[in-house]
Amino acid sequence: MSRRSGVLEFAVLGLLRESPMHGYELRKRLNTSLGVFRAFSYGSLYPCLKALVQRGWLVEEPSAQPEEQLTPRAQAGSLAGRRAKIVYRLTAEGKEHFEDLLSQTGPDTWEDEHFGVRFAFFGQTSRDVRMRVLEGRRSRLEERLAKMRASLARTRERLDDYTLELQRHGMESVEREVRWLTELIESERKGSERAGDERTRRPARETGSDRPSSGPSDNTDR
Amino acid sequence: MSRRSGVLEFAVLGLLRESPMHGYELRKRLNTSLGVFRAFSYGSLYPCLKALVQRGWLVEEPSAQPEEQLTPRAQAGSLAGRRAKIVYRLTAEGKEHFEDLLSQTGPDTWEDEHFGVRFAFFGQTSRDVRMRVLEGRRSRLEERLAKMRASLARTRERLDDYTLELQRHGMESVEREVRWLTELIESERKGSERAGDERTRRPARETGSDRPSSGPSDNTDR
DNA sequence: AATTTCATGTAATTCGTTACATGATTCC
DNA sequence: GGAATCATGTAACGAATTACATGAAATT
Numbered sequence: 001m002s003r004r005s006g007v008l009e010f011a012v013l014g015l016l017r018e019s020p021m022h023g024y025e026l027r028k029r030l031n032t033s034l035g036v037f038r039a040f041s042y043g044s045l046y047p048c049l050k051a052l053v054q055r056g057w058l059v060e061e062p063s064a065q066p067e068e069q070l071t072p073r074a075q076a077g078s079l080a081g082r083r084a085k086i087v088y089r090l091t092a093e094g095k096e097h098f099e100d101l102l103s104q105t106g107p108d109t110w111e112d113e114h115f116g117v118r119f120a121f122f123g124q125t126s127r128d129v130r131m132r133v134l135e136g137r138r139s140r141l142e143e144r145l146a147k148m149r150a151s152l153a154r155t156r157e158r159l160d161d162y163t164l165e166l167q168r169h170g171m172e173s174v175e176r177e178v179r180w181l182t183e184l185i186e187s188e189r190k191g192s193e194r195a196g197d198e199r200t201r202r203p204a205r206e207t208g209s210d211r212p213s214s215g216p217s218d219n220t221d222r
Numbered sequence: 223m224s225r226r227s228g229v230l231e232f233a234v235l236g237l238l239r240e241s242p243m244h245g246y247e248l249r250k251r252l253n254t255s256l257g258v259f260r261a262f263s264y265g266s267l268y269p270c271l272k273a274l275v276q277r278g279w280l281v282e283e284p285s286a287q288p289e290e291q292l293t294p295r296a297q298a299g300s301l302a303g304r305r306a307k308i309v310y311r312l313t314a315e316g317k318e319h320f321e322d323l324l325s326q327t328g329p330d331t332w333e334d335e336h337f338g339v340r341f342a343f344f345g346q347t348s349r350d351v352r353m354r355v356l357e358g359r360r361s362r363l364e365e366r367l368a369k370m371r372a373s374l375a376r377t378r379e380r381l382d383d384y385t386l387e388l389q390r391h392g393m394e395s396v397e398r399e400v401r402w403l404t405e406l407i408e409s410e411r412k413g414s415e416r417a418g419d420e421r422t423r424r425p426a427r428e429t430g431s432d433r434p435s436s437g438p439s440d441n442t443d444r
Numbered sequence: 445a446a447t448t449t450c451a452t453g454t455a456a457t458t459c460g461t462t463a464c465a466t467g468a469t470t471c472c
Numbered sequence: 473g474g475a476a477t478c479a480t481g482t483a484a485c486g487a488a489t490t491a492c493a494t495g496a497a498a499t500t
Contacts, residue, residue: 006487024451032373033385036366036392044488046453084496085451122384144258151254162344163255169402170258173395180391228459246479266460268481307479450497458489469478 007117008040008048013057013090013098014121020061020089023049037116049088057094061087105129110137131188138181141174148174229339230262230270235279235312235320236343242311244285245271259338271310279316283309327351332359353410360403363396370396 008030015021015029023045031039052058063085090098102125108114115137122130148171159167230252237243237251245268253261274280285307312320324347330336337359344352370393381389 008487022451023453032377033381035385035388036370036396041489042451042453043455043490050453116388119388120385123382148258155254159255160345163257163342165406166257166338166341173398174258176395176398184387230459244479245481263461264479264481265462265483272481446500448497448499450495452494452496454491454493456489456491459487461484461486463484464482466480467478468480469476471476472474 007038007113008044009052010098010101010114011038011117011120012045012048012052013094013101014117014124016058016088016090017095017098017124020087022063022085022087024085026088034117034120052094053088057091057097058088059091061089063087102126103129105132105136107136109133110140127188127192131185134181134185134188138178138185141178141181145171145174145178229260229335230266231274232320232323232336233260233339233342234267234270234274235316235323236339236346238280238310238312239317239320239346242283242309244307244309248310256339256342274316275310279313279319280310281313283311285309324348325351327354327358329358331355332362349410349414353407356403356407356410360400360407363400363403367393367396367400 011030011034012026015026015033021029023042026049027040027042027045030045049058053060102121109118110133115133118125118133125133148167152167152171156164233252233256234248237248237255243251245264248271249262249264249267252267271280275282324343331340332355337355340347340355347355370389374389374393378386
């Protein structure tokens with residue numbers, strides 16, 4: 001019934017923070033912006049949106065434009081009227097909640113399921129949190145590497161070539177991610193040495209006042 | 223109620239084909255042999271074993287070892303030997319079923335969830351099936367790369383640095399796996415040119431007779 | 445006019461996990 | 473004798489999917 005998930009919820013809040021959107025577009029963004037890692041279907045998305053509305057983090061804004069504007073073929077081809085699209089917008093409570101989520105640095109934040117989506121919103125995350133998440137993930141992966149090496153040493157002889165190759169390739173992937181993280185961490189450190197505040201992708205606050213005064217729809221940017 | 227999963231079921235059958243085992247050890251093997259990719263818990267494993275027994279693919283063999291073998295703490299008051307460890311053994315039908323599974327080359331076989339476990343049992347898989355699976359996966363990944371590149375070209379400007387970096391790293395991972403697959407495919411091809419049959423890791427049949435004659439317990443190899 | 449794409453949703457199912465509950469055996 | 477590890481299970485939940493159902497708008 002609830003469908004509030006963690007990853008999906010986080011991503012939805014994060015995307016809607018940037019700009020209001022309706023479900024269909026949201027889903028496309030989820031599956032591209034958020035990269036290779038996750039793909040969500042409508043069956044997950046719509047119930048999730050409903051749940052978020054119920055908690056007061058989103059509001060539905062039926063894109064019900066005045067019907068006097070009967071546009072058989074949409075003059076100017078612009079994004080004016082269509083079927084009752086429901087545009088979702090983040091409320092003030094929603095914003096606050098998302099910022100709470102952004103500031104979390106608990107142990108799951110660097111697990112496989114969460115790390116990708118956390119990283120995707122690093123643009124809105126403070127530098128110290130970014131550092132903790134990156135370093136947390138790196139040491140998590142190093143732990144994993146140690147276990148793999150140990151297990152490999154114990155069982156090397158009993159395994160056939162394919163199993164071994166699978167293991168080898170898996171370890172290499174993890175090692176590669178560790179190197180990637182190390183580069184990112186160093187680059188974060190360099191960024192924080194010079195420059196006290198600005199110049200490092202600020203948290204993107206104040207995109208207008210608390211609520212867009214005029215119609216927040218028509219911002220579907222397509 | 224059923225819990226027959228696909229991946230877990232496949233892996234259990236495959237491991238038990240090599241030798242009978244009880245649940246606890248099976249789980250350890252699942253989480254090491256099968257590599258980084260999957261970790262299963264008892265909550266999944268035991269119900270799965272039960273289901274496989276019900277279908278006639280496994281039999282439970284209560285490991286009632288001869289109690290003459292005095293252990294220092296031993297029999298006093300207990301029913302038979304130790305606690306009833308349940309050793310699972312593949313039946314003839316189970317073997318047949320697993321071979322059916324091994325010979326499948328449908329489109330899911332190279333999807334993310336299945337590919338790892340399929341590869342882990344390549345040692346028991348015929349060469350032509352191996353080839354189809356490897357090539358299927360490679361072209362699946364190439365498709366994915368094409369989509370990613372297209373989407374990246376469309377949206378490059380709208381994305382912040384972190385999202386972009388995530389995307390870049392994701393693509394590189396996929397490219398790396400493609401190169402890996404290409405090497406494997408070539409090596410398979412080379413292997414099949416010379417040598418008509420032997421010398422390419424035969425399917426590992428006949429590890430003794432149909433059933434291990436002596437007690438299959440104490441094979442816990444630790 | 446027909447097809448594709450946009451758009452929203454629900455019900456049932458899948459594939460797993462965590463937390464709980466229990467007890468035996470081995471190590472120190 | 474106490475802790476760690478071995479060993480087996482069940483109930484409740486979680487987070488998503490697939491398949492289904494519907495219909496409007498744009499493209500051809």
